[in-house]
Amino acid sequence: MKRPPVVLAALALLLTGCSATVPPGSGTAEPSSALPDGVEVTLVQLRADVAPRQAQVQIVNGTDAALEVGAVRVEDPRLAGPAERVVPGDSRIAPGQTLDVRVQLPPVACDVPDDATPTVALELDGGDVAVPVVDTLGFLPPLHARECLAENLATVADLELTAFTPAPAGQLGSVVLSVVPTGAAGTVHLGAVDSTPLLMYVPDAPASPHPLDVDVTPASAPVEIAIPLVPQRCDPHVVQEDKRGTIFTIDVAVDGVAGEIDLAAPPEMKARMLTWVADWCGFGAG
Structure with missing residues (x-):
């Protein structure tokens, strides 16, 4: 049975609405909630990062193959937006090596407590990964408290x-x-x-x-x-x-x-x- 054009158009619209919109550079599927075996990610702020309000996502490649790292983004309720890599682009990590990706911290959000767990989302070998990340030196709680006090x-x-x-x-x-x-x-x-x-x-x-x-x-x-x-x-x-x-x-x-x-x-x-x-x-x- 031949369907009327209106019905076909409605079906096309319905199917289009069901497809997810994926941000550029974030892959085509839902992000994985686990890193590949042998890969570790931590968050750190060194002395040189303090004045420009930056931090570094440290990615350790403990696998036997090189890794390609694209977009890197840190999200935390204590920050008013995502912290994204300072220099956009892709990076390659050789086996057994560590890559430090510097991210720019946005202003703090002062209507939340000082304690929270940051999440890092990164494009790894063309796929997206989003996992909780350890703030190795614990810089985020005092940063949040200090800058909110300064705001007040x-x-x-x-x-x-x-x-x-x-x-x-x-x-x-x-x-x-x-x-x-x-x-x-x-x-x-x-x-x-x-x-x-x-x-x-x-x-x-x-x-x-x-x-x-x-x-x-x-x-x-x-x-x-x-x-x-x-x-x-x-x-x-x-x-x-x-x-x-x-x-x-x-x-x-x-x-x-x-x-x-x-x-x-x-x-x-x-x-x-x-x-x-x-x-x-x-x-x-x-």
């Missing part, structure tokens, strides 16, 4: 490093922390600023936090705090390989919730600080 702080006060004054060798330089209340409801207490791998605040003494002891309310006036600086170490490689030497960790409490935030020197100020340390220590260009 920013609603009450703007913190910024606004000036740097170098000094001759043997003398103290300084950096200025500017604190400007926004006028929004809430309270902030700035307890102390920790020493960095490069800088400390008291010469010829063990590195220790520098007290701030500043309270901020909606009625507070803006304040500028001069923080003394002196190089903590004079090894040339400390400057040459600097990762966190100009990132200042501040102990804060926002509406009674205590924690730490990171405040980085702006790029131009960071460059001047590194030059000053080299000159102060006697190994600069002169």
Whole structure:
């Protein structure tokens, strides 16, 4: 029996609707929930990854054959979106080798708890795999807590490093922390600023936090705090390989919730600080 054109069109539409839409580069079938035997995947954040807010997916090929790795994506409820590889493309892992794929972390999502299990989805030898992944160094919980605390702080006060004054060798330089209340409801207490791998605040003494002891309310006036600086170490490689030497960790409490935030020197100020340390220590260009 010959079906009318309308019926044929309806059947075609029904069949089309039943086929799944697959994102580009993710294969044509449902992702596997298991890695091939001999393949291990972990998530890690190294010191060099902290400032650019990146992490690395480490893929170990313990098989006897080379592996092709395409798209790599990390998903976690504490992140506002997926963390995807910084450099798109495909990578080849020889047998017995490890591949580190750097991924860019999106902003945090602050309406969820600090604890969760991340998942990594990757294209492996043309097929898709999605599995829970171990955060080897446990960087995600403190990252989430720290950045959410900073987000809450920013609603009450703007913190910024606004000036740097170098000094001759043997003398103290300084950096200025500017604190400007926004006028929004809430309270902030700035307890102390920790020493960095490069800088400390008291010469010829063990590195220790520098007290701030500043309270901020909606009625507070803006304040500028001069923080003394002196190089903590004079090894040339400390400057040459600097990762966190100009990132200042501040102990804060926002509406009674205590924690730490990171405040980085702006790029131009960071460059001047590194030059000053080299000159102060006697190994600069002169």
